[in-house]
Amino acid sequence: MxxxxxxxxxxxxxxxxxxxxxxxxxxxxxxxxxxxxxxxxTENLESGPPTGEPLPAFTAVATDGTLVDSDALRGREAALTFLSTDCSVCVTAAADLPEAARLAGMAAEQMVVVIAGDEATAREMAAPLDGVAKVVFEEAAGPLSTLYAIKGTPTTVSVDPEGTVTYARAGTNPVLDRLPA
Known part of the structure; x- marks a missing residue:
């Protein structure tokens, strides 16, 4: 007892x-x-170009040496994701992007990932994205982030086939949040 x-x-x-x-x-x-x-x-930080506006024109060089520009994204749905090396959530978002691309049926030419910050850390974050997306490195508050009015990371900007912004928000993982269940 x-x-x-x-x-x-x-x-x-x-x-x-x-x-x-x-x-x-x-x-x-x-x-x-x-x-x-x-x-x-706010609950969801507004970040990126306004919904309903044309995608801002840009040209950049991807890590594989290919040219990436806004004109190449026209004619099909596309997504631009902005990440930062000093954002812990962005590391998880980068790791989730291959699955998001698979579920959305997006080819690498339809996804552009811009990673801002330290290049060595950016290369580590970009490793899972090889063959999944076109990756562009830039310094913090670089030209693409400035052009797209990025206020927080991760930010996803979705574009319709006509080149019109259909979604632009920052969040913990906006790419996966936008996928159908």
């Missing part, structure tokens, strides 16, 4: 400790979410 009482006491203590830790995690997540809302002011 003594062992049973001690066992129940231990289970109760572990359960109480678990509850305290869960409450601490929830409080921390709420603080983090409040801070994000305070900084950005």
């Amino acid at each position: 003594v062992y049973l009482s001690i066992g129940l006491l231990l289970v109760g203590a572990v359960t109480a400790l678990n509850l305290v830790l869960i409450l601490a995690v929830i409080r921390r997540l709420r603080r983090h979410e409040d801070e994000r809302k305070r900084l950005f002011g």
Whole structure:
């Protein structure tokens, strides 16, 4: 009987400790979410060109040496994703892009990924994107990010076959969020 009482006491203590830790995690997540809302002011940070506008014209050189430009994206749906090397969420987003491309049925010519920041880190982030997307490196707040009015990363800009922006938002993983379930 003594062992049973001690066992129940231990289970109760572990359960109480678990509850305290869960409450601490929830409080921390709420603080983090409040801070994000305070900084950005909205649920989804508007980032990129306005929806319904033509895709801003650009020309860049991809990491494989090929020329990437806005005209090459016309005639089919396309996506541009802007990532940053100093964004921890962007590393996950870069790793998720191959699956997103597969699910969306997009060829590498339809996806452009712009990675801003340190080139060595950008190369590591770009590794899973080989053959999946055209990758362009630029310095932080580089010419493409400035042209596209990128306010936060990761940002995805979707374009219809006519070259009109259909979606432009920043978020934890906007590419996967836009895919059908």
